[in-house]
Amino acid sequence: MRVSRFLLSTVRETPAEAETVSHKLMLRAGMIRKLAAGIYTWLPLGLRALRKVEAIVREEMNRAGAQEVLMPAVQPAELWQESGRWDRYGPELLRLKDRHQRDFCFGPTHEEVITDLIRREIKSYRQLPANFYQIQMKFRDEIRPRFGVMRAREFLMKDAYSFHINEASLGETYQVMHATYSRIFQRVGLEFRPVAADTGAIGGSHSHEFHVLADSGEDAIAICSKCEYAANVEMAQALPPMGKRPAPGQPMQAVDTPGKHSIEEVSRFLKIDPKRTVKTLLVKGTGGVIALVLRGDHELNEIKAAKLPQLAKPLVFVTPGEVELAAGCEPGSIGPVGLKIPVIADESAARLADFVCGANLNGKHLVNVNWGRDATEPVVADLRKVVEGDPCPDSGKGQCGGTLSIRRGIEVGHIFQLGTKYSEAMQATVLDEAGQSVVMPMGCYGIGVSRVVAAAIEQNHDDNGIIWPDAIAPFQIALVPIGYGKSEKVRETVDKLYGELVHAGFDVLLDDRDERPGVIFADMDLIGIPHRLVLGDKWLAKGAIEYKGRRDKAPREVPLDQTIPFLGAQVKK
RNA sequence: CGGGGUGUAGCUCAGCCUGGUAGAGCACUUGCUUCGGGAGCAAGGGGCCGGAGGUUCAAAUCCUCUCACCCCGACCA
Numbered sequence: 001m002r003v004s005r006f007l008l009s010t011v012r013e014t015p016a017e018a019e020t021v022s023h024k025l026m027l028r029a030g031m032i033r034k035l036a037a038g039i040y041t042w043l044p045l046g047l048r049a050l051r052k053v054e055a056i057v058r059e060e061m062n063r064a065g066a067q068e069v070l071m072p073a074v075q076p077a078e079l080w081q082e083s084g085r086w087d088r089y090g091p092e093l094l095r096l097k098d099r100h101q102r103d104f105c106f107g108p109t110h111e112e113v114i115t116d117l118i119r120r121e122i123k124s125y126r127q128l129p130a131n132f133y134q135i136q137m138k139f140r141d142e143i144r145p146r147f148g149v150m151r152a153r154e155f156l157m158k159d160a161y162s163f164h165i166n167e168a169s170l171g172e173t174y175q176v177m178h179a180t181y182s183r184i185f186q187r188v189g190l191e192f193r194p195v196a197a198d199t200g201a202i203g204g205s206h207s208h209e210f211h212v213l214a215d216s217g218e219d220a221i222a223i224c225s226k227c228e229y230a231a232n233v234e235m236a237q238a239l240p241p242m243g244k245r246p247a248p249g250q251p252m253q254a255v256d257t258p259g260k261h262s263i264e265e266v267s268r269f270l271k272i273d274p275k276r277t278v279k280t281l282l283v284k285g286t287g288g289v290i291a292l293v294l295r296g297d298h299e300l301n302e303i304k305a306a307k308l309p310q311l312a313k314p315l316v317f318v319t320p321g322e323v324e325l326a327a328g329c330e331p332g333s334i335g336p337v338g339l340k341i342p343v344i345a346d347e348s349a350a351r352l353a354d355f356v357c358g359a360n361l362n363g364k365h366l367v368n369v370n371w372g373r374d375a376t377e378p379v380v381a382d383l384r385k386v387v388e389g390d391p392c393p394d395s396g397k398g399q400c401g402g403t404l405s406i407r408r409g410i411e412v413g414h415i416f417q418l419g420t421k422y423s424e425a426m427q428a429t430v431l432d433e434a435g436q437s438v439v440m441p442m443g444c445y446g447i448g449v450s451r452v453v454a455a456a457i458e459q460n461h462d463d464n465g466i467i468w469p470d471a472i473a474p475f476q477i478a479l480v481p482i483g484y485g486k487s488e489k490v491r492e493t494v495d496k497l498y499g500e501l502v503h504a505g506f507d508v509l510l511d512d513r514d515e516r517p518g519v520i521f522a523d524m525d526l527i528g529i530p531h532r533l534v535l536g537d538k539w540l541a542k543g544a545i546e547y548k549g550r551r552d553k554a555p556r557e558v559p560l561d562q563t564i565p566f567l568g569a570q571v572k573k
Numbered sequence: 574c575g576g577g578g579u580g581u582a583g584c585u586c587a588g589c590c591u592g593g594u595a596g597a598g599c600a601c602u603u604g605c606u607u608c609g610g611g612a613g614c615a616a617g618g619g620g621c622c623g624g625a626g627g628u629u630c631a632a633a634u635c636c637u638c639u640c641a642c643c644c645c646g647a648c649c650a
Binding site: 011019109140142156159413414447516523 | 574579583584585586598599600607608609610611612641642643644645646647648649650
């Protein structure tokens, strides 16, 4: 492609609306333009990257034996009423009426449509297992679209749905999809982790999210230094500390801590490690108020806490007034000693001896407190968020000896074992070997294709712009002539080389504009072309060409007649 | 949906407080010079100041109402 015939809409100044790096760079590089909140046009440059991601996804899905279909974006309400989601999905479902006032929606996902299709088309266990996918625009009327295409309302998604005769078959396909997703993100060229995820409202036994690691990611992920363990921090199990609780030492004693409330204030005032203190949080239980106790340096994991049977379903903290009633003091001075309400302590807090806690009296704390002796032995549970350096729970496979580090991630894929949630509601059955009607267990597997593009930029950029991984770069090679308009020889040589490169199968962008070199270099860096060739009269005289990889600090010289084999070795296909 | 903010040239913004002929830089067009890291000079095109009402002799500016967009929270590929 020649730049003179390509819509290269780079802008020097960052549009005010953009906040994140990928959003800024996608606008500046001329990849996308906004039409409305969360709704974007993909310009030629952006679409090239998007299509490359799409192609990799399609190849790997096909390789995994999935069949491509294309389902309608607009779907009749009846299907959604049948699955029960017409009412449950809420305002995120964009609803519309046709000229006959019949209800439709713009598909945010396609479980209903595929289940309807399959219950009509598949009758026998002989046709199973079967896995169908599509790559198609979805619409979700997000409360707050942001970060450009990272969280758009309209976005390109690969969604796949598998159907099975039994759970064992579902488990097998799930493993295949897990491996397929890993291949996909590996090929795209991103640093990623499959992460154990909460099955939550959707139910089912297994779910993994695939996260691209990037500092700007919205999710915190705990990753093991030694093994493959990775989990959303919300999910990551905190192992109980090793060994037994030490025996009580000193007798308990009340101390004045005037005006000191937070753990930080109290521990600094008493010159004590926050690890020797506990914090007490009061929440609503199914009966009355319940106290949750954590070690001072730990934070409550609200997801874990909400799962405790003793607690009210959405986790609710009590008001300061209710704290006064239950503990007899302000929130900064609560402690487990003498509390008349049930106490649930995190494993680490329960393992402390001679610790510091609030005295349930304003301005006072207790030191050398011990469970059993001073405070009632608490119910023990895993309540806290894991922190950097925690031992790896090792997916239950024994001790790997690694420690956890906390990284940020962008969720680009999610795989689920759905079970029979939809097939049951919509009566998708087949006959098994014995001629019995069986409800098909299902799996579903999504990849945010357009989000992958943004995530790739979040992970790969510098001050000058995007740095594409070779596999999804809109162009692999930037061919930059110096003096294209002036030097007949340069033009001839560059045109010839361009033809040869294209013939050799490279995606080449020839910048044949009558621009100063600085402008061209800046543009090529901004749009992130991973390999750059520069040719001018001074190189021609040497019979050589200049090559620079986008990440390289300095360019190097390549004999002109070696250009193609040289690039063959440089460019990853 | 709650809280905060912004709408003026294609982009980034000034002008608004204190009403009186709509501006700058970048981008765009033309010419000349320049030519390995976002050039210089000159000339030019481009605005219903988000929209609707009002106050006033006079409104980008003051008032009311609307719409759109952005940022912070709960959701998700």
